Amino acid sequence: MSTRKPSNRFWNRIANFYARQPIADPASYKRKLEITARFLRPDVRLLEFGCGTGGTALHHAAYVKEIHAIDFASRMIEIAKQNQQAAGVANVSFMVGDLHDFAPGQMRYDGVLAMSLLHLVGDRDAALARVRDQLHPGGLFVSSTKCIGDDGRLSG
Template sequence: MSEPSAFWDRMAERYSRKPVADEAAYQKKLRITRSYLHADMEVLEFGCGTGSTAITHAPYVKHILAIDISSKMIEIARAKADAAKVANVTFKQAAIDDFSEADRAFDAVMGHSVLHLVEDRDGIVSKVHRMLKPGGVFVSNTACLGDRMKFFKFIGPIGTFLGLMPMVKVFTTQELIDSLTGAGFAIDRQWKPDKAVSVFIVAKKAG
């Protein structure tokens, strides 16, 4: 079984060339997110991949710190930002676990296609809540395989052991919502495209 960072390093080039599966849904999520963004915002994105979402949102905020565990993903993201002449996004190889909420407070945090890939979902969600300023938002898009693909919890570990896929946690949309509300968030927006397994949520910290 390989380490998660090694898996994503191997996948980075292929991942960067892969088209968005549902472009219309992706654009809708971008529009919803932008409705929460302001020019003076400090934003954190964890699990940023090759940086496309951070670069897209960069014109609407003051600064984005975008992190990912894969050095190859970050390398590609930096090249994309340079090509797009985007100067207000800092790409850094790091995991959300590396950050202390005492170090910095953010106006918004984004975590797309990542909460089903972490070992301790509740711990990460609680940490994000602490890292946000009062009134801040956590924008996430998460595969909730427990809604439709419960069998995946039995076959997924085999693929992970063989190095064919990362570790994937199986849970339902309601279990994800319970994690968010249990950490102190209020659900401000929730949307799932038809037949999709991923749910898009904007959760707000009281402020």
């Protein structure tokens, strides 16, 4: 596995394009949202790593107390904030940040989300350690990631 630190340059460059793309597989995306929502409660605080343009955080916001959503591409976060304003959602904070540099703060979260992210990180063990550092003992980690199917194609 590569330990080279991936750059945010690619994601900043494609952020506008990414934001315009329709969800590739709406049925799977809806199912992921529904599965995640089963674990959400009004008192839950979530952290999302690699939030992109914010769609998942903005969807779940109605069912939790608050969400801190981070992405290392500043353009993704700019678009996420625009989407937040358009949606009128108050309990999500979007911030620029790299999962690998995310130090444990005072606060621990009830749940961490990393959707379509783990296949992108250079050092997955380090990434999972960062996730663990952010969680209350017994906290929830929700991840979906690309897999290589029998036909050699990537699927979400």
